Amino acid sequence: MQIEISYEKGEELRFLAHLELMRAFERAVRRAKLPVEHSQGFNPRPRIVHAAALGVGVTSECERAAVRLLRSVPPSEVGRRLSEALPDGLRLRGVRELPPDAKPHYALLDRAEYTVQLRTGTMAVEALLERTADLLGRDAVVVSRRKENGVREVDIRAMIVELSAPADDQLRMELAAGQEAQAKPQEVLEALGLHAPGQPLPRIHKVRHYQYRQHRRGATRRR
């Protein structure tokens, strides 16, 4: 049986790295005494697949994981047991059964929506709108990404779907967030000149992670 678990990563645990969050989840699942399937071999691990890696310092209300169970357990029962075993800061939002042949989340989800709360007094809404419009008007937005084998320059313009400023010190962004293309909110903030390495990270919150299949291939949307 395969189940999908939706959960939030809250303020309390925003500084967890993805690996740390995965371990926290594994342990919660063990404490919940769920009959989780394990990998074979030298070092058996529980089969839990997270939809996406959330950055250090980023909170979310839309994280998902798929867990394989050895036998059928009602989703409500999974939810009850898991809720009790999760640490403060990881809140369960829902549990549902997935078809056995369901594609993994990471292969399906390709878009995410974030809200950003800048430090109070950083910039008024008018100025923010000017900046976002300027960025969206550019042909290319080049950021550098650090990989194991050095730094690589990437044009993320096509990965920025939407940018807006709902209020002073606030941003909302919709970004590509799939296997083939993804932009990080930090990169967009840096491109906007609102964040730089060595400065404290603004509060970034992931609101939605979803599938935008019809526009997945080829087309670059511009506005």
Added chain:
Amino acid sequence: MKAIEDDLLSLVKRPARYAGGEWNSIRKAPDSVAVRWALCFPDIYDVGMSHLGLQILYHVLNGCEGVACERAFLPWPDYAELLQRERAALSSLETRTPLADFDVVGFSVNYELAYPSVVRMLQLGGVPIRSAGRDNRSPLVVAGGPCMFNPEPLAPFLDAVALGDGEDLVLEITDVVRRAKASGEHRADTLTALSRVHGVYVPSLYEAEYEGTRFIRIQTADAAPVPVVSRTVGDLDAAPFPSAPIVPFVETVHDRAVVEIMRGCTQGCRFCHAGMTCRPVRERSADTVCRLARQIVDATGHDEVGLLSLSAADHSGIETIVDRLLAEFADEYVSLSVPSQRVDAFSVGLCQKVAAVRKSGITLAPEAGTQRLRDAINKRATDADILSAVEAAFSAGYHTVKLYFMIGLPTETEEDVLGILATLERIREAADASHVKRRGPLANVSLATFVPKPHTPFQWERQLSVGETRAKQELLARQLRKSSPYRLRWHDAEQSQVEGVLARGDRRMAGVVERVAASGAGPQAWTEFFSLALWLGALAEEGLCLDDAIAERREDAPLPWEHLSTGVSRPFLLAERARSRVGATTPDCRREGCQRCGDVCDRVARTEGAAGPQGE
């Protein structure tokens, strides 16, 4: 000083180290308790959270009504710099309270090279560094742990030292602090009251005398006890143990559930600090061990249980424990690890048994390369034992073994050093005879440098210089390079040197520690930050000499730590030292009767069930 603003944690590496909120961590409202402890570890979170002692004391103190115990660890240099830049104080994980605002700041000190980190944490936490500079508003600074059997190099920084097992001591110290706070008594009176707690040493009540550069004696003008005798928990079965320990988010050094199955060791290796200072042997019963393992796994979600002791194979019920735990966790993917330093086929058999879920390595510690030297250090393992152990390992399907050796042991000759090679050669022959498939190295050889430790039979011995250590390391490395189914690793010669200097240091070493702490250098326990030049400079500035510090000590003069007692007597240590010179071994008292090491066993009987502070 205030705690740092949370948002700034995004600027440091692995911020989860500083954020707290782990499963099973305990947060009590500060104004709901009478006494607040900050339990501090002078190394980073990843190391400190692997330390069982810390988890035990956290559990004991928080289990006490009216007491809150929080944690603080040494920040990595990036975070330490950030704290200083922001003028923010090193604070607890639980409630972000600066160290300066606690009633008690308690350090667990397990490694000499962490001494400057103790000072650094006080400084970052806004606590006056020296005991003499603190007033009624300052916290009491207390330290315990293995290194504190000679706390002299930290003496001026500590208000009190807790000797030996901490389970009862921390509560008795808490009682003194609770009464002191309620009555508003003067700090000096609190220190006197602490000195009356059995097992507590208050350094400021004692004065050391020197003649020229030589330590003469240490004595007290007050009614403080001499010697201060360490505390021993008599009944391990009844002793508190954390059944719901904190589960770190960050991957720690030992990332597993831990059950301490035994405290103390009667193998009697003459170099071994733990073996001499943690006497007598006390076992936790198989029933209790299995009950605790079940509770801890349920409460944490760990997938590995480690059975902790100095010599697991010596637990009288070890086979029962292993069999029962393997059965208990058979369907849960929970693996078992049983580290043991004993070298024989029995130990290997245990390892093999527990490898059912996740196969881990086999570690053997012959310590020395010749029978003569093993006799001298009382490591009672023969060549035959070593061979039968590795043969058992190979026939159990292991391709590789891990071996611990030491260089620089007292009476060691070149023949002994080369004996390590001969031992390895015999292991290779055994492997060939067993047709072991070569995958990677046949043996991972770890080469430690002997460091004379206080309260051991070798406390008087000369310590190798850095040059001598390197010469021996290179001798082995040269030979091993030629024929290498082995991978050789050794401890940093310079770090070992300073470890020994601090281990046997007297109070004057405190100036050296303070200088190193003030230099702003990173944690000296980490090779990437360690600097011998820094230490040599500090020694010179304090008018101390490295040659004196590593020299052999005179048997007819008192040592700077002899006002503190582990229960093992000076005559026994001297006799053991003499026996090492003639290659006479001393048997295990649990098998062959009392060897008269002192009054460690009587003391357990005397202090067992003792409640509250005792007078002299």
